[in-house]
Amino acid sequence: MTKTFADRVCEQVKLKKSHAVVGLDPVINRIPSFILKEAELQYGKNPNGAGYAFYEFNKMIIDAVCDKVAIVKPQLAYYEVYGAAGIKAFWNTVTYAQEKGLLVIADAKRGDIDSTATAYATAFFDELHNEWKEQIRVDSLTINPYLGDDSLQPFIDSATQSHAGLFILVKTSNPRSGDIQELVANGREVAEKVAEMVNDYAQQTLGDSAYSPVGAVVGATYPEAQAKYRKLMPNSLFLVPGYGTQGAKGKDIVNAFNEDGLGALISASRSIIYAYEQADEVNRDSVMYYVSNAVAAMNEDINTALSEVNNLQW
């Protein structure tokens, strides 16, 4: 029987002893200069050169982290900057990461009316039912719930059929996330209403697993909110961005976990992929060394914080 996304996550998290997700958010002026030189030589300073540079950089990051983490999370926006060449770099990165045994969360924050939501779900998940489409898919996708239940259902149907996962935005990590998410309507916050919807979807899709394919985004920068949302969505995996550059540390994310020591995937992008900028000399070896050390330190920080709270030994 095909394993669900949640089962694959739990299995890989235990195997790698890591709750970390490495965000692949490439920005052209932060790519190592030896990669940029090669890109310019081969393609010139143009979108094809940028796409080449992104893919070469991502492969290096993936090689550095694939033994230490279970999941990577490319953020589509960074790739869309370079049009078709950027999108090609995104999908090539997805394939490379999956070949290296990693699960891929596409951070695309999609959401639209049901017909368009179906097209989005087909783009990211469905590799079998459209022979015009390339046979490639991500393992999970972030979703914006602002359009309501009928906009979410196509994603839930497609993810369930494809054994993929979803992370629906509940409480985001940014400073002004409360502007809308904490508005009170009918006696509760908007984000609490979304959490209730996520939990309903989770209960409907639970199967034999303790965790549903329908998860939630809950920011690392709001430790108290994590505790509240953990109670509201006990069977959902949380994607927890905001670790590292946005300020959160290991001690700030422990509330996002369940008592089984699972349930939260802590995401960091810039603090990991640009760790190589500390190197005196930048080459493939030093990029690999600094990035690999940064992710090992993140694992250690999270696992230590968890062991102090619930005495879980990894």
Ligand SMILES: O=c1ccn([C@@H]2O[C@H](COP(=O)(O)O)[C@@H](O)[C@H]2O)c(=O)[nH]1
């Ligand atoms: O609430 C959210 C949802 C998504 N993100 C995304 O995560 C990364 C964070 O990057 P860092 O460099 O680790 O700060 C980025 O892709 C965001 O779009 C988030 O930060 N908060």
